[in-house]
Amino acid sequence: GSGKTYRNSLSVCWTTPGCKRVLAIAHGGNWDVTNVPYLSNGAIAAAYASGFDGVKIDVRVTSDNVPVLAHSSPIKFYESLDCVNKRIEQMTAAQVTACHRFPSGTETFQRFDDVLNYLRGKMVAQLTVKESTDYARVIAAVIAAGAEDFAFFEISTNDLRTKIPTISGAQNVWYLINVASNVTEVDELLNTINNPRAFMYEFDPGISLSPTIGPKLTTAGIKAFVYDSNVAASVAGLQGYYNQGFDVVSSQAGNNGVTARQQVNTTRGINPP
Known part of the structure; x- marks a missing residue:
């Protein structure tokens, strides 16, 4: 076959209405405070090795x-000591x-095309483009890389309403819409914008x-997504979101994200879990 699976293709389960499989995203990769920095190649590789279905990465655009x-601009001291306060x-x-x-002596900031x-x-x-003025550039980069089938953009309802049409x-890439707690936007998204x-829509915990x-x-046929930022989120806590009806849970509590997904899929009779 084509080798497409729910881990590497949005055409499998993610954008397929009726898929009962639950999915897990590693926010910034499977990082930790002491060894493997947020967003680093090591964190992304660790997310893959530990069985996550996807990874959330932050994207910015340089002067060239x-x-x-x-993630941050200016860069924070806890992100990079040698480049702190630079934009x-x-x-x-x-x-x-x-x-x-930080704190790695070997991990450096990466080009987006290399990570794709x-x-x-x-x-x-999951792409979080930190400046909405950069949407056009990053969408073009995804298309240039032929990554439309595995990279999707997290944007707001207002972005979808006003920026994306321009x-x-x-129209060639996929979007996660962050409704947050503004649940009245659901009807607008479904009935008025109808893109x-x-x-998939994201809701606050x-x-x-x-x-x-x-x-x-x-x-x-829309998926529901939630992000729990708690680095100490328990397996039971993350399972709870799936049991509340969320299809995709993003977390940064290490392997707990995968374990929670596996247990829920096993309970539902979905293999591999």
Whole structure:
């Protein structure tokens, strides 16, 4: 076959209505405070090795128009000691990729295209483009890399309403819409905007999908996504989101994210879990 699986292709389960498999994303990779920095190649590789279905990465664009993996701008001291307080947007790609990711002496900031090449055939990528003015550039980069089938963009309802329609090629990539706690946006997304590329909606922890939101999403074939930022989130706690009706849970509590997914899929009779 084509080798496409739910881990490496959005065409399998992610954008397929009726798929009962639950999925797990590693927020920033499977990182830790002491050895493997957030967003690093090591964290992304660890997420793959431990069985995550996808990884969330942050993207910014350099002064010479190169997308790179970077969370903060200016760079925080806990992200890079050698590049603290520098702005990604005022640096060249060569300068950014020379910055070490704290506390590693070997891990450096990466070009986005290099990371896409690593992820191809392995895992899907949730892209958080930190500046909405960079959407067009990063969408173009995804298309240039042929990564439309495994990289999707996290954007707001307002972005989908106003920015995405103006961007060339934007109809060729997939979107996670972060509703957060503004649940009234669900009806607007389903009935007014109705963009077929918006395949999944994100809700804040604590937002209940029952009794009204869940059935609407199921009827429309839309997946529900939640991110728990707690680095100490328990397996039971992460399982709870799946049992509340969420299809995809993003976490940064190490292997607990995979274990929770495996236990829920096993309970549902889905193999491999």
